[in-house]
Amino acid sequence: MLETSTTTNDKQRLTETVTQFIIDRVSQKVFRPGDSLPSEADLARQLNVSKPVVREALGRLAALGIVQIQQGKPTTIQGLTVAPLDQFLRLAVRTIDNGLREAIELRRAVETEIAALAAERATPLQIEQVEIALDKMKRNIDGSLEQWLQADFAFHVALARCSDNTLFEHFMEALGDTIRFTQRALGLQRDLRDPAATFARHEAIVDALKAKDPAAARAAMITHFAFTDAVVAEIARDHRRLDRF
Structure with missing residues (x-):
């Protein structure tokens, strides 16, 4: 489990860890293109981090084209993107x-x-x-x-x-x-x-x-x-x- 922290450096580290957690699950085909991710709250509980940390990690993944974030809808896994x-x-x-x-x-x-x-x-x-x-x-x-x-x-x-x-x-x-x-x-x-x-x-x-x-x-x-x-x-x-x- 990941420990919550309020310092900037720790928040960055936790964000990177959450980001890598999701990337690893995609690589392992636990999450596949089109799959919906758990909610921010569920991911936060599962990984023992704050929702803002999860939100920032998802933002990074969206910038990489790995996930798609839509207002009012679950975040979904994208296919391969260049x-x-x-x-x-x-x-x-x-x-x-x-x-x-x-x-x-x-x-x-x-x-x-x-x-x-x-x-x-x-x-x-x-x-x-x-x-x-x-x-x-x-x-x-x-x-x-x-x-x-x-x-x-x-x-x-x-x-x-x-x-x-x-x-x-x-x-x-x-x-x-x-x-x-x-x-x-x-x-x-x-x-x-x-x-x-x-x-x-x-x-x-x-x-x-x-x-x-x-x-x-x-x-x-x-x-x-x-x-x-x-x-x-x-x-x-x-x-x-x-x-x-």
């Missing part, structure tokens, strides 16, 4: 020095392995979804930048689904804003863009998927990202380019 990681990446990429370069490096590290796994595991239907996105990119080589960016994003998300790795899928979901940020930052450099060449690099990835060749898929993704380095370097030399963003 919101906290998404928010961190969204802020980090825009505020740290060399955020664009580091975002590209992060994407390259993750998506290179995704491409290799996708070549091993993708089903025909999953490959078809990647090809649909690729076809939309082709139709917008000389067309709408917005449509092109949407198709480019859809391509990389569909590729992640081909990996048959739930954590990669969730991580790519969390990277969503970061991916769109990097794609737009690069896409707006019209004097540096070569959409036809970019399309060809995406097509090489699809060819490797269809051939079920992980090494070729990995190499194609590395090649794809290598071509962004020059653009990122130019942006680093002239930060005014991001003013177009």
Whole structure:
């Protein structure tokens, strides 16, 4: 049992303990998505803490996307959410020095392995979804930048689904804003863009998927990202380019 305390440090410690108690129960599948938690009063009695401590712990869990709090209704367990990681990446990429370069490096590290796994595991239907996105990119080589960016994003998300790795899928979901940020930052450099060449690099990835060749898929993704380095370097030399963003 937890001992009640009125000091600030003890209250913080108790709040962290209650928070971890609920996280542990979710991890152990005692609490499952959609389940209602006991009331604040019941949790306070069960854990021998005050209701304000429970309330603060639930607030933390809500901020993490683990629970949903609704006025007048029981607090419920949420499904898996990438919101906290998404928010961190969204802020980090825009505020740290060399955020664009580091975002590209992060994407390259993750998506290179995704491409290799996708070549091993993708089903025909999953490959078809990647090809649909690729076809939309082709139709917008000389067309709408917005449509092109949407198709480019859809391509990389569909590729992640081909990996048959739930954590990669969730991580790519969390990277969503970061991916769109990097794609737009690069896409707006019209004097540096070569959409036809970019399309060809995406097509090489699809060819490797269809051939079920992980090494070729990995190499194609590395090649794809290598071509962004020059653009990122130019942006680093002239930060005014991001003013177009």
